[in-house]
Amino acid sequence: MVQESGDGEKRSQGLSNSGFEWRSPRLLVCSILLVLLLFYYIDYTQFSEKWATTISLVLTETFTSQTTNTSLALGRLSTPPGPYYVAYPHKYEFVLNEPEKCKQENPFVVLIVPVAPGNAAFRDAIRSTWGTEKLVEDKVVSLLFLLGLPCPKEQENLQESLLQESEKYHDILQSDFLDSYHNLTIKTMVMLEWLTAYCQNASYAMKVDSDVFLNVKRLVNMLLSAPKENYMTGLVTRGGMVMRDPRSKWYLPKQVFAPARYPPYTLGLAYVFSLDLPAKLVEAARHVKAVYIEDVYLGLCMKHLGISVTNPSEGGLFNVYPVQYNRCRYSKLITTTTRSLRGQIRSWKDLQTPGSPC
Structure with a gap:
């Protein structure tokens, strides 16, 4: 210990004897000028962004698609601003994308299914x-499926599987936020973007x-x-506590939200909207702080825009509780939750059989 202290003193003395003593006025002035020069040439915005990326974002591993030979850097998981808010607005990037889908298919309606990365069985059932x-x-x-990033523990193997699935079906959109229940609002806003x-x-x-049965016809x-x-409709909730x-x-x-009741909104299990609304809702999100309850948040954005949600044209079209299968009843509804994946498949197949359903 005494020897280490002595070495330290010798190193200090060596620096002083070499002319690096901070008490030199000329050296102090030169150091200040050097720091100022560095600040002049550094792009402060880029520096801040890199710092934020290092501290606040989780960088995940890079995966390579063998067919496209494109490295996919998975991505940036923003730190939530609190237990009841989510990190939005934020610049999220697509890891997997189908940018030409609508141009090529020219759809009347686009069905987007938010689903967990590991839920391949549900994707296959819907397909x-x-x-x-x-x-x-x-x-x-x-039809498109919307995913976030899998949790870090299962990321490497699962992401490779998703790449293969995407190359086979070309129906997957994946963005670089962590796929979790708390981030459903982010998932919804990324869909609108x-x-x-x-x-x-x-x-x-x-x-x-x-997990919803959909009668597309x-x-x-x-x-x-x-x-x-x-236009936005679904199972509309009015006066929700x-x-x-x-x-x-x-x-x-x-x-977080002072009123005792929410403004009207459509339940998140299934809702449909005209394609002028996404851009308006994305803009509204810049002014309405994003809470983690995604369907409520869309209702808050609709209220900000001064646009009312629309009741369905008929009662019983959208159902939050599972409707027991009946061929006639299912031919008249649009959506219902289901008790099992097997039941969902069985109901759809039976509904397709020839003959009048009622």
């Missing part, structure tokens, strides 16, 4: 059932959960006479 309905009443229907950027030629879009039939602008119990899955404290 083999209502996702096969591409032309209804001479109207083109397009994609529609704004790549799908302006469609008339309508529908967000539909992966009934949906298209309803949309043939639907408004072309400022704000959950103040901290144990609730949808808890929001008063300091």
Whole structure:
């Protein structure tokens, strides 16, 4: 220890004897000028962005597609601004994209299914059932699945599988946010951004959960006479109570949202909207702080825009509780939640059998 102290003193003395003592006025002035010169040449914006990326964002590994030989850097997971808010607005990038989908297919309605990266069984079930309905009443229907990033523990193997799935089906959109329940609002806003950027030629879009049975024919039939602008419908909730119990899955404290009731909104399990709305909602999101309850948040953005959600043209079209299968009943509804993936497949196949359903 004494020897180390002595060495330290010798090193200090060596620096002083070599002319590097900070008490030299000439050296002090030169150092200040050097620092100022560095600040002059450094792009402060880029420096800040790199610093934020290093501190706030999680960089994940790079995966390479063998068919395209393109390195996909997975991405940047923004730090949430709090337990009841999400990191939006934020510049999220697409890891997997289908930018020509709408140009090539020219759809009347685009179906977008938010689904977890690991839920390949649900994607396959939809591709083999209502996702096969591409032309209804001479109207083109397009299907896309929307994913975030898998959790870091399963990322490498799962991401390679997703790349292969994307190359096979060309129906996957994946953005560089962490796919989680808390980030559903981010997922929804990324969907709206994609529609704004790549799908302006469609008339309508529908967000539909992966565990929902969808009657595509009934949906298209309803949309043939639907408004072309400022239109959003589904299972509309009016006067919804704000959950103040901290144990609730949808808890929001008063300091986050003071009113006791929410403005009208469509339940997130399935809603359809005209394609003028995505750009308007993305703009509204710049002025409305993003809470984690995604369907409520869209309702808040609609209120900011002064646009009312629309009640369905008929009762019973959208159902939050599972409707027991009946061929006649299912031919008249648009969506219902289902109790099992197997039941969803069985119901759709039975509904396709020839003959009148009622």
